[in-house]
Amino acid sequence: MEILSPAGSPEALRAAVCAGADAVYLGFGQFNARRGAKNFTRDEFAAAAAYCRLRGVKVYLTLNTLCADREMEAAVDCAVQASQLGADAALVQDMGLVRALRQAAPDLPLHASTQMTIHSLDGVKQAADLGMTRAVLARELSRRDIAYICEKSPIEIEVFVHGALCMCYSGQCFMSSVIGGRSGNRGMCAQPCRLPYGWGEELAGGHPLSLKDMSLAGHLRELRDMGVASAKIEGRMKRPEYVYIVTKVYADALREGREPTPEELSRLEQAFSRQGFTDGYFMERKGPDMFGVREEARNPRELFAQAKAAYEKGEGPGVPVKLYAMVRAGEPVQVGVEDGQGRVVTAAGRPPEAARRRAVSRAEVEAQLAKTGGTPYRAVDARALVEDGLAVPLSALNALRRQVLDGLSAQRSALPRRRHGAYKLGARYENYRGEPDIYLSLRRASQMTFELVKAKPDLITLPVEEAAAHPDEVKGAIERGVPVAAVLPRICFDRELPALREQLEACREAGISDVYVGNLGLIPLCRELGFALRGDFGLQVFNSQGVKEYKRMGFQSLTASFELKLAQIRDLSKAVDLEIIAYGRLPLMITENCAIQNQSGRCVCSNVNLLTDRKGVRFPVERAWGCRNEVLNANKVFLADKAADWKKAGLRAVRLLFTTENGVECAQVLEAYRGKGNYVPNNFTRGLYYRDVE
Numbered sequence: 001m002e003i004l005s006p007a008g009s010p011e012a013l014r015a016a017v018c019a020g021a022d023a024v025y026l027g028f029g030q031f032n033a034r035r036g037a038k039n040f041t042r043d044e045f046a047a048a049a050a051y052c053r054l055r056g057v058k059v060y061l062t063l064n065t066l067c068a069d070r071e072m073e074a075a076v077d078c079a080v081q082a083s084q085l086g087a088d089a090a091l092v093q094d095m096g097l098v099r100a101l102r103q104a105a106p107d108l109p110l111h112a113s114t115q116m117t118i119h120s121l122d123g124v125k126q127a128a129d130l131g132m133t134r135a136v137l138a139r140e141l142s143r144r145d146i147a148y149i150c151e152k153s154p155i156e157i158e159v160f161v162h163g164a165l166c167m168c169y170s171g172q173c174f175m176s177s178v179i180g181g182r183s184g185n186r187g188m189c190a191q192p193c194r195l196p197y198g199w200g201e202e203l204a205g206g207h208p209l210s211l212k213d214m215s216l217a218g219h220l221r222e223l224r225d226m227g228v229a230s231a232k233i234e235g236r237m238k239r240p241e242y243v244y245i246v247t248k249v250y251a252d253a254l255r256e257g258r259e260p261t262p263e264e265l266s267r268l269e270q271a272f273s274r275q276g277f278t279d280g281y282f283m284e285r286k287g288p289d290m291f292g293v294r295e296e297a298r299n300p301r302e303l304f305a306q307a308k309a310a311y312e313k314g315e316g317p318g319v320p321v322k323l324y325a326m327v328r329a330g331e332p333v334q335v336g337v338e339d340g341q342g343r344v345v346t347a348a349g350r351p352p353e354a355a356r357r358r359a360v361s362r363a364e365v366e367a368q369l370a371k372t373g374g375t376p377y378r379a380v381d382a383r384a385l386v387e388d389g390l391a392v393p394l395s396a397l398n399a400l401r402r403q404v405l406d407g408l409s410a411q412r413s414a415l416p417r418r419r420h421g422a423y424k425l426g427a428r429y430e431n432y433r434g435e436p437d438i439y440l441s442l443r444r445a446s447q448m449t450f451e452l453v454k455a456k457p458d459l460i461t462l463p464v465e466e467a468a469a470h471p472d473e474v475k476g477a478i479e480r481g482v483p484v485a486a487v488l489p490r491i492c493f494d495r496e497l498p499a500l501r502e503q504l505e506a507c508r509e510a511g512i513s514d515v516y517v518g519n520l521g522l523i524p525l526c527r528e529l530g531f532a533l534r535g536d537f538g539l540q541v542f543n544s545q546g547v548k549e550y551k552r553m554g555f556q557s558l559t560a561s562f563e564l565k566l567a568q569i570r571d572l573s574k575a576v577d578l579e580i581i582a583y584g585r586l587p588l589m590i591t592e593n594c595a596i597q598n599q600s601g602r603c604v605c606s607n608v609n610l611l612t613d614r615k616g617v618r619f620p621v622e623r624a625w626g627c628r629n630e631v632l633n634a635n636k637v638f639l640a641d642k643a644a645d646w647k648k649a650g651l652r653a654v655r656l657l658f659t660t661e662n663g664v665e666c667a668q669v670l671e672a673y674r675g676k677g678n679y680v681p682n683n684f685t686r687g688l689y690y691r692d693v694e
Helices: 010-019 042-054 069-084 095-104 122-127 141-151 175-180 221-227 240-255 263-269 302-314 362-369 394-412 450-454 465-468 470-481 494-509 520-528 544-552 565-572 595-600 640-646 664-672
Strands: 002-006 023-024 058-063 089-092 108-111 134-136 156-163 213-214 229-233 317-327 334-339 344-348 377-386 437-441 460-464 484-487 514-515 531-535 556-558 577-584 587-591 610-612 618-625 628-632 634-639 653-657
Touching: 002 240, 010 023, 010 042, 010 240, 010 302, 023 042, 042 058, 042 069, 042 394, 058 069, 069 089, 089 095, 095 544, 122 141, 122 520, 141 221, 141 494, 141 577, 156 221, 156 240, 156 556, 175 587, 213 377, 221 240, 229 240, 240 263, 240 302, 263 302, 317 362, 317 394, 334 394, 344 394, 362 377, 362 394, 437 577, 437 664, 450 664, 460 465, 465 470, 465 484, 465 494, 470 494, 484 494, 494 520, 514 520, 514 556, 520 531, 520 587, 544 556, 544 664, 577 640, 577 664, 595 618, 595 640, 640 664, 653 664
Parallel strands: 002 023, 002 229, 023 058, 058 089, 089 108, 108 134, 134 156, 156 229, 317 377, 437 460, 437 653, 460 484, 484 514, 514 531, 531 556, 556 577, 577 653
Antiparallel strands: 156 213, 317 334, 334 344, 577 634, 587 628, 610 618, 618 628
């Protein structure tokens, strides 16, 4: 199991390597989920890759953000340059970028970023089908979930073991972008989850969205035994001293086959914590104990000074090598070196002379060979065959040792041979020119009133559990000429699949043939049961290449990301029908931890639960499938009076998202989007359809 460390700067990279990291991940250019980190220039990346390659440390490029059409060529060029400079893999989130890189850099291994929200075996298998060689699992998984996936996974599994925890599943958080225009999916998260919030009338009474940092120190051997390929440390925004301290604790423990000591755990907490650490998700102990905030603590100057001194002067554990020498009369002195990958370099010097005063001994030759100080190498074995009565200057042995180590360095530094090509946009698909249909996305079956069905929307969607629980209402709508589709949960663990299968089978019996899918992991089940695939917003459709890739995967329609502007949506090449969410409270977070129960101490999902920020703005919190939470925006997107704009965007449909509305309000909104009536919500927003998102 490799220790994978963050490198937000060249200094942090050196700190990670010196502390014993087996691999590092770093950003190059603007297409990574930590754009606020220092990141690397091209020259710095080249130097970093060469430095790591020589020392046997792998380098993973982070390209884990969503790319707009106009950015795709630059993102591909960034990946191609990194591949040419020797990057060992690229972490990606964007499905369009995955498609483009298969074309432009087919030999560059791709890792599915945690931003892809992969949390099930089928999700991992989908990543494998896309050509990924590794999947980074969601942080919310438990030990039994991880073990199950590792046991059956066709590709490598990477797991976070230390660092910050987001309240929302990675890749599904829209809070920062919708509220402040800074997208976590674009590497610019403003971390609104770390701010204080209250409930109901209470203003900012606590920090119900701020989780402690995770630490799986104490579970390293268990993870290794499960078959986890990589233990990942979060922290590209952290200082180099932090990277050194945390990496060294984990690397030393793993290398020595033990768990961190109490002293090492204390160093972890001194380096950074939010009122301690949590392993709550891993141990299936969710609840209030998992939450904490960063306290103003004394800077651990002495600890950081020790760390800085260590990585500035040190070489870390060193590359283990074996050295050999042969000193025989009448033959050139031979010196050789071999590394762990079987590379061998030899060199020959002048023949030894007969000893006049004192002959060189085998022990002296072996001691001289083992002097690898000041190099990236560590001699784990030094053996010599030395005949009696011969003399060899130690300077000659030193020169031969340097020569073979230099030769080994040249071999280890050689760049991989890979194919690279140019990015090609491909075929251009025209916009739909007809009048967009209007779909109604209901939260509860009770919203599907007789009057609403009578108004004949073009499609009604219901959450899968609601549709399964109310088959008569579903059949009634279908019989009256209104098709009904089921919306699948964005999060569904492997152990929850049987329950979802039952609900889908009930939906099929009720006459439903289409499903909205918001996570890769549910595609196989839907195909097996014969449903037509529609892409929900959780798939993060952000560019034309992504649309084409989802078409290849069998989707008949897609929902464009609501982090795109209308102008960008208009310009997408629409290989399949495209729709947008044109009305409603946008989902800001999907959470594994139940904020409602944490606050009240019991399950009160049926009540009105409002999260209140410092300004008194209230965000509804509702139950999501699997007893999870969904935090909704305070204001509703409203575009009924902007029909001229969205009708020019080439959309097959607009979807009206109803959450807290009753049946009467649903009917009023539908009329407004048909250009009738005078309905306008009390508080509304245009969403992100008219403003740039960082």
